[in-house]
Amino acid sequence: MRDRISHIPDELLLHILSSKSLQTKDVVATSVLSKRWRSLWHSIPKLEFLDQRFDRYESFLQFVDATLNLVDPKSVKMFVLKCERIEEYYEVSLGKVDSWLNTVLKSKLEYLNLWFPNGYYFLIRVPLPSTIFKCRSIRILKLARVNVSDLSDVNLPSLKTLHLTNVEFPNPESLALLLSKCVRLEELLLLGLEFPDDEVTTLNIGKLHNLVIAFVPVELFPMEAISNVTFLCLHKHNVFGDYEFPAFYNLSHLEIYLGQNGWTSMFSCLPSFPKLETLIIRESGKGLDWLMETSPDVPPCISSHLKTFVLLGFSYSQSEFEIVRFIMMKATVLRSVIIWTGNYSSHEAERLNLLETLSSYPKCSQDCSIFVDVPSGSLYQNVYCKLVSHKDFSY
């Protein structure tokens, strides 16, 4: 039979090799298929190194070295490094990470994702070379458990997505400096920022005009700076009553932890989000202060914009039942009420029982459907995916 693949141009084969289901280890292995394939992968745009795919951490280090030796740095656009076992050879790894980064940063890198563990025997915060923050081509930058010290010369004119998880900065000013230089930033996720000096003050930054998606600690951010977003996700410990929310005219998606907030204070903030369409509340079981009798005025966003109402961590409290009843009664364009009990072992009968109770409530929107513990990957996921998918990297 004919060689099915021989008439395919290199460019198309490289696209196949860059697919998300193949890792660099699989890609490099294709060099022994035939002479044609031998150096084909050298022009691969995507490099993804995950140490858990290797039996020994040492062979992983050798593999990355050897691969970066052969690959054409000009073609590399995406670099992903995940070292779960970095502790095994910490000092050696630090040197390697530094030299690997210096190799790939010579290319027109567009996507950089570095992931390190928290450390079992000691706290891991991998120091990064400052060249990362001078890479003019980078569009997406995701860093976890690294240390950023030298931010004297930031130049990231293409950066659109920035995710920082447990990143250590010398001081809040350096973070503010970094953000102020990311003029095209559209998506910002900040989780567990660390400053050696514990005193945390509000960052001194101007409005991030292009920001669309924000997952940030509210105490660090002047609300005005992020008020252009359409998607806002607040941290667990953020307490509503402590903040003045300016009007978020573009905001359609709000995700919060009810936690200590309580229903009443949450409701009092809602008028700041006049175009709210999706409201997602985590730890809904913790809010105990809701009573129908004292229900506040219906914010206009609830009565005329809210389409999706999600409660995650539903715990069958009286307040939760009352809030669902209230929303269903007042929201005129509501399409879905999504409830997650998080209790995966619960009996189907229990689930149906809850569904039946909620379905018996009077609905002001006839299009409204109720979902209780729907399989993962469906509805709620879709809402989020729709928002972020167009920003995903295409390799």
Next chain:
Amino acid sequence: MSSSVEAITVLSSDGDEFKITVSAAKLSKPLNWMLEDVCFSDDCDEVPTIEVNSKTLVKVIEYCEKHAPRANSGASDSDAEELKKWDIEFMKMDVKDILFHILMAANYLHMEGLYDLACQTAADLMKGMTVSQIRKIFHIKNDFSSEEQEQLRRQHPGCSFD
């Protein structure tokens, strides 16, 4: 073009005629350009040829017709979910024989969705396979001498080539 035209006729590279609705043809940029061309006005009999063989073109048109309603109007989440399932099934059918023809056709017709789907399917066929299994699936002939193969192995420590 005339607004009365709802479907157009095209020829495959084998010379067979195929009908494709206008809304489905819009999924492909080159086909869309053809639509605006004079040859689809009512008084023209010329049938344009698409450089794709009949077996492949049937599949490409099937894909276009299925995806056209969503592409043209935008659809709900449940439709998107359903379409994703349909895509998986579409690629499952004895398409393995013509997968690379579909890939080439999608590239030639500038159909991003089908192109990505075909690339993804090819990559999934390779995933988790040994080198000899991949050779078998794609009928790749091993033209290395054993010395060359040994040399390659030394170049890539930590990588399994079996």
